[in-house]
Amino acid sequence: MPISSHLSQSPEGDTFVKIRFLAACTALAAATALTGCSQLAGSADGPQKVTLWLMKGSASEDFITKFTSSFEQEHPDIDLEIKIQEWTGIGEKVNAVLAGKSKESADVIEVGNTQVAQYIETGGLSEVTLEGLRVWGSKDWLKGLSDPGSINGAQYGVPWYAANRVVIYNKDLFDDAGVKPGPKTRQEWISATQKLDKGSQQGIYLAGQNWYVLAGFIWDEGGELAVETGGQWVGTLGDDKGLAGMEFYKQLQALGDGPKDADEETPPQAQVFARGQVAQIIGTPSQAAEIEAANPALKGKLGFFPIPGKTAEKPGAVFTGGSDLIIPDKTPHRARAVEVITALISEKWQTELARTMSYVPNKTTLAHLVEGNDGAATMAVGAAQGRATPPTGRWAELEGKNPIKPYMTAVLTGQDPKQAAKTASDTISKVLSSDR
CATH class of the missing domain: 3.40.190.10 (Periplasmic binding protein-like II)
Structure with missing residues (x-):
């Protein structure tokens, strides 16, 4: 892709x-x-x-x-x-x-x-x-x-x-807040981001429907988006591991003003970051060039670190x-x-x-x-x-319907996570296991 x-x-x-x-x-x-x-x-x-x-x-x-x-x-x-x-x-x-x-x-x-x-x-x-x-x-x-x-x-x-994806950060904002870049664990990352989230400054800009990032958090918990059982695919957002990944996403997303009902391209997160009041975004390093093109004053002031994992032994899982x-x-x-x-x-x-x-x-x-x-x-x-996403030829069709995005919005806006996850998982199961 x-x-x-x-x-x-x-x-x-x-x-x-x-x-x-x-x-x-x-x-x-x-x-x-x-x-x-x-x-x-x-x-x-x-x-x-x-x-x-x-x-x-x-x-x-x-x-x-x-x-x-x-x-x-x-x-x-x-x-x-x-x-x-x-x-x-x-x-x-x-x-x-x-x-x-x-x-x-x-x-x-x-x-x-x-x-x-x-x-x-x-x-x-x-x-x-x-x-x-x-x-x-x-x-x-x-x-x-x-x-x-x-x-x-x-x-x-x-x-x-x-x-x-990696974490792209504003070196000046980290320095001003006295925050050391490159946290190794989720908890260190949350603590650092809380210090960066102050006044008109966002600790992180994370759109509510960035499901690729959510997938990594779910994988870190040992969960899956869907599993194959007896030749049938079953959505698994609603199991304990899936829900734990979504809970961490919600905690991190709250430390900024990212929209809860849109993805990272609505508006383009690089453009938001370029305004100079966002400490971090999660994206491919190529977005640094977009940021610098939009705001040349940030040239040389951007850094990168891997998405932190649950423990310091290894970084977080990422969608490849x-x-x-x-x-x-x-x-x-x-x-x-x-x-x-x-x-x-x-x-x-x-x-x-x-x-x-x-x-x-x-x-x-x-x-x-x-x-x-x-x-x-x-x-x-x-x-x-x-x-990568589950190895099924129906996944591209699922992304067209993309029940994961509204599920994320539902949780971020206060709806019951288990019920929202069940609704999304039922759609995943139906699409991935139905006949063409």
């Missing part, structure tokens, strides 16, 4: 990048053990075209240019056509390719991490479990990226990059946004598709992508790549505790 919307492109006007790719069996021993050398043989008629779909905004032109140049030098025997796609309407386009009903083709496709489940459910994805274990080091993948791409132990989505890479089962170039992914997720290109785009790399073992970038490094700390 686009990071801009979760924390968060058509062939007309596509950007095309030609990359030559050498498919030598001797150079791809690890991959060919899985896919077969015969598939890698080059065509006698010349280079073979392989198509990669990337989403608009995921990688900069500079990244693509560098990737192209390096890849062309190392692999001169394949034409890799990179098509930039729009997020709007991408689901239909991907499903058409997976079903073999599209006039277009794609051999590797970037998709939002929470979208993979729906593609697994509808069918048409190539399983990559063995490649993950033998070639790609899947044991170190961020779970918030890898778990949504897996079902019953079989892997279909390959983590590419991640982003998650980002992208996975998938291979359509109908591609005639599966072995080459594997090699394209191998390059994109290599340490070399994970380093370049992380530094160019300020993303979190796809492995916990690569967190050091973003050292020196305060925002990305802070994200990487939280990413180790990253999670």
Whole structure:
């Protein structure tokens, strides 16, 4: 899912990048053990075209240019056509390719991490479990990226990059209040925020319907948004763990003037923070640039720290946004598709992508790549505790109805939490378990 919307492109006007790719069996021993050398043989008629779909905004032109140049030098025997796609309407386009009903083709496709489940459910994805274990080091993948791409132990989505929420704070306001940034526990965070919430100054601006943040609090309590039982999904906002997560959200939200009946984009929280009277918001570090653009006087005065956990041993759980890479089962170039992914997720290109785009790399073992970038490094700390929405293809439909938002508003405006949670959980159960 686009990071801009979760924390968060058509062939007309596509950007095309030609990359030559050498498919030598001797150079791809690890991959060919899985896919077969015969598939890698080059065509006698010349280079073979392989198509990669990337989403608009995921990688900069500079990244693509560098990737192209390096890849062309190392692999001169394949034409890799990179098509930039729009997020709007991408689901239909991907499903058409997976079903073999599209006039277009794609051999590797970037998709939002929470979208993979729906593609697994509808069918048409190539399983990559063995490649993950033998070639790609899947044991170190961020779970918030890898778990949504897996079902019953079989892997279909390959983590590419991640982003998650952190606390963005105003250094001047913290200094003025004598508050040390970077609380390690929820209780320390509440205490600090209480000191920051004074007069016209807000300790934190937290909109009432920021359900991604609520999800993290519920996960910290050991709860879930929904669980699968006997093949049926059941909403679990109303169990003790879910209610405890909502209670902490309510306590924190009260230390500012965030609207109880709107989400973080209504109005945009970066714009509210930019007015200079908000000590903290919870968002992706990329929002710092929006804040500074709206109020240049805040440039250099913004800091970041991970969302605190229940104890100091580990930070709070966070919703992980980002992208996975998938291979359509109908591609005639599966072995080459594997090699394209191998390059994109290599340490070399994970380093370049992380530094160019300020993303979190796809492995916990690569967190050091973003050292020196305060925002990305802070994200990487939280990413180790990253999670994603329940792995069901119906989740996107549920978000369209989104019963979690009115549930949060109901609790924040004084309604009975258990009854409000039951109403929302019943809707979750109905949507996730109903027939299409």
